Amino acid sequence: MPDVNGPSDRLLACVLDLLVAEGYEGISIRRVAAAAGVSIGAVQHHFPTKDALLAAAMDRVSQQFQERLDRRVAPGAGPAEVLRAVADELLSTGEERRPASVIWLVRMARAAVHEPTAAVHRQEWQQVEDLLAELIGAARPDLAAQAVRDEATVLLALLDGLAGAVAVEPGRVPADRAETLVARHLDALVGPVSAGQRGRGR
Amino acid sequence: MPDVNGPSDRLLACVLDLLVAEGYEGISIRRVAAAAGVSIGAVQHHFPTKDALLAAAMDRVSQQFQERLDRRVAPGAGPAEVLRAVADELLSTGEERRPASVIWLVRMARAAVHEPTAAVHRQEWQQVEDLLAELIGAARPDLAAQAVRDEATVLLALLDGLAGAVAVEPGRVPADRAETLVARHLDALVGPVSAGQRGRGR
DNA sequence: AGCGTAGCCATACGATCGTATGGTCGTCCA
DNA sequence: TGGACGACCATACGATCGTATGGCTACGCT
Numbered sequence: 189m190p191d192v193n194g195p196s197d198r199l200l201a202c203v204l205d206l207l208v209a210e211g212y213e214g215i216s217i218r219r220v221a222a223a224a225g226v227s228i229g230a231v232q233h234h235f236p237t238k239d240a241l242l243a244a245a246m247d248r249v250s251q252q253f254q255e256r257l258d259r260r261v262a263p264g265a266g267p268a269e270v271l272r273a274v275a276d277e278l279l280s281t282g283e284e285r286r287p288a289s290v291i292w293l294v295r296m297a298r299a300a301v302h303e304p305t306a307a308v309h310r311q312e313w314q315q316v317e318d319l320l321a322e323l324i325g326a327a328r329p330d331l332a333a334q335a336v337r338d339e340a341t342v343l344l345a346l347l348d349g350l351a352g353a354v355a356v357e358p359g360r361v362p363a364d365r366a367e368t369l370v371a372r373h374l375d376a377l378v379g380p381v382s383a384g385q386r387g388r389g390r
Numbered sequence: 391m392p393d394v395n396g397p398s399d400r401l402l403a404c405v406l407d408l409l410v411a412e413g414y415e416g417i418s419i420r421r422v423a424a425a426a427g428v429s430i431g432a433v434q435h436h437f438p439t440k441d442a443l444l445a446a447a448m449d450r451v452s453q454q455f456q457e458r459l460d461r462r463v464a465p466g467a468g469p470a471e472v473l474r475a476v477a478d479e480l481l482s483t484g485e486e487r488r489p490a491s492v493i494w495l496v497r498m499a500r501a502a503v504h505e506p507t508a509a510v511h512r513q514e515w516q517q518v519e520d521l522l523a524e525l526i527g528a529a530r531p532d533l534a535a536q537a538v539r540d541e542a543t544v545l546l547a548l549l550d551g552l553a554g555a556v557a558v559e560p561g562r563v564p565a566d567r568a569e570t571l572v573a574r575h576l577d578a579l580v581g582p583v584s585a586g587q588r589g590r591g592r
Numbered sequence: 593a594g595c596g597t598a599g600c601c602a603t604a605c606g607a608t609c610g611t612a613t614g615g616t617c618g619t620c621c622a
Numbered sequence: 623t624g625g626a627c628g629a630c631c632a633t634a635c636g637a638t639c640g641t642a643t644g645g646c647t648a649c650g651c652t
Contacts, residue, residue, distance in 0.1 A: 195629085211503035213415045216609065227631045228611095234629090238610065290502045297499035299558045300492045301413035310559050317562060341563060342571055345551030346544065353547055356501045357512045360519060361543060369544055397599085418639065429601045430641095436599090440640065594652090601646080609638070616631075622624090 196234040196244075199224050203245040208287045212294055215242070246305065249291055250312055257319070267326035268378040274319065275370055278347040281354055281363035289355035317344050327378040339377060346373060398436040398446075401426050405447040410489045414496055417444070448507065451493055452514055459521070469528035470580040476521065477572055480549040483556055483565035491557035519546050529580040541579060548575060 192198045202223040206215050217238060221231045235241035260273040280288045299306040321340035325331065331339070350370065353361040375381075394400045404425040408417050419440060423433045437443035462475040482490045501508040523542035527533065533541070552572065555563040577583075 209503065211414070211500060214503070217611085218608080228633095229631050230629075232611075233631095236611090293499045293502045296554060296558060297495045298413060300495045301411065301416070306558055310561065313555075313559060314562050338571060338574070341552075341555075341567070342548065342575065345555055345563075345571075346548045347551070348554060349547030349549070349551035350543075352498060352550060353515075353543075356498060356508055357515060359512065360516050361547075365543070369540060369547075372540070373544065419641085420638080430603095431601050432599075434641075435601095438641090596649105596651090598649085599647085601644105603643085603645105605640105605642080607639080607641105610636100612635080613633085614631105615633100617629090619626105619628085621626090 195226075195230075197248070199226075199231060199234055199241070200245045200248045203241060204249065204287070204291060207245070207294055208290045212298060217241070243304070246295060246308060249288075249295070250308065253288075253312070257316075261319070267323045268374075268381075271320070271323040271327060271378060272371075272374055272381070274323065275343065275347055275374060276367070278316070278344070279351050279354070279366055279370055281351075281366055286355055289351050293352055293355060313344070317341060320344055324377065343373070343377070346370070397428075397432075399450070401428075401433060401436055401443070402447045402450045405443060406451065406489070406493060409447070409496055410492045414500060419443070445506070448497060448510060451490075451497070452510065455490075455514070459518075463521070469525045470576075470583075473522070473525040473529060473580060474573075474576055474583070476525065477545065477549055477576060478569070480518070480546070481553050481556070481568060481572055483553075483568055488557055491553050495554055495557060515546070519543060522546055526579065545575070545579070548572070 192201050199220060202220050203215060206219060206223060215238075217228055217231050220241070221228050224231075231241065235244060256277055257274065260277050261270055265273075280292075295305060295309060299309040317340050320343055321336050324339050324343070325333070325336040328336065328339075347370065350361060350366040354363050354366045371381075394403050401422060404422050405417060408421060408425060417440075419430055419433050422443070423430050426433075433443065437446060458479055459476065462479050463472055467475075482494075497507060497511060501511040519542050522545055523538050526541050526545070527535070527538040530538065530541075549572065552563065552568040556565050556568045573583075
């Protein structure tokens with residue numbers, strides 16, 4: 189349970205742990221309190237209702253996601269390199285990243301039936317697509333704006349689909365195969381990794 | 391609520407309606423009974439436990455999904471045509487198909503945290519990938535087996551990602567745009583639709 | 593005619609849920 | 623020093639949950 193500052197953040201981390209372990213219906217105030225080693229009242233003190241608790245937990249994952257994304261974009265690398273790094277972040281393979289994929293799946297399913305969650309999800313994914321489009325446009329100045337937008341949508345859908353598959357069906361789609369397939373897709377889109385860029389991704 | 395045969399199937403249809411309307415946590419024996427206009431005991435009579443009820447509901451969607459897929463594959467059309475039809479089925483756009491997408495999202499999220507659901511999902515999606523690979527291999531005899539498998543995995547991930555996006559973010563990814571993007575992807579994979587094939591899809 | 597059985601209902605039990613209420617303890621400021 | 627306040631806890635309330643139990647009706651078989 190990394191990156192915990194303060195008692196209320198600790199509660200949110202416990203919420204996400206429960207979410208990954210048992211899904212949405214595994215969450216109750218009592219269970220969160222027990223997982224954090226505090227009383228029911230303590231949870232209520234920091235978050236007045238269950239909805240507020242869940243909303244804060246969702247905000248936490250959004251914020252951490254944005255931070256991770258920013259960290260990948262920050263260095264002044266070329267757009268193709270950054271695109272590869274962002275795609276790797278969205279694919280979020282690796283055993284330690286599975287919780288992120290599971291939370292993403294759970295949130296997406298909730299967004300399908302819960303409008304407030306859907307609103308947050310829509311805004312976030314729109315921003316991600318904009319980022320991808322910007323990077324693709326920079327790496328491929330020959331493409332028209334509409335083609336860039338199409339490529340961004342396709343890439344994001346591909347990454348979403350592969351990330352879900354890796355999380356739920358590691359037999360059919362192992363993590364390294366997903367990475368290979370994404371790399372192949374990006375090779376076709378922005379050209380293969382050049383010698384100078386190779387191995388510089390984090 | 392179409393295709394209902396018998397009282398127990400009616401209960402399953404009500405389960406799926408509730409699932410689409412309120413997600414997984416919106417389902418309870420009492421609510422299913424109320425939606426179907428029967429008593430709690432009637433639900434228990436047909437499905438001894440809640441798990442059995444949900445498992446049967448999942449089986450129902452699997453069965454109906456397989457039937458729809460078979461209907462698309464059945465006619466002796468060329469592999470490229472069939473591939474387009476199957477892809478259209480998996481994308482499941484259209485307002486009347488949104489419930490299918492939502493149920494798929496909910497089931498996927500549950501599979502991420504509930505092993506029995508994951509087992510069913512894995513088996514089904516493996517079959518779908520096999521079907522796609524078979525069709526791609528037939529349409530593109532020039533491709534090596536591994537390349538065919540890769541294309542199948544990529545196509546399935548793309549369809550999954552787009553279907554989820556259409557269901558949750560119709561603003562960012564409208565249904566017709568998703569269809570266009572898939573058509574473009576398939577054009578690149580198995581060639582554009584020929585004059586003789588055009589318009590013959592259902 | 594008698595009886596088992598399937599289909600369904602009414603009700604009850606214990607558990608767990610979200611939330612409300614009121615108290616306790618420490619800290620900090622006047 | 624004293625009191626306001628934030629952090630936390632213990633407990634209670636009403637609702638809803640999954641499941642168990644037992645009874646009632648209609649129909650088929652012998």
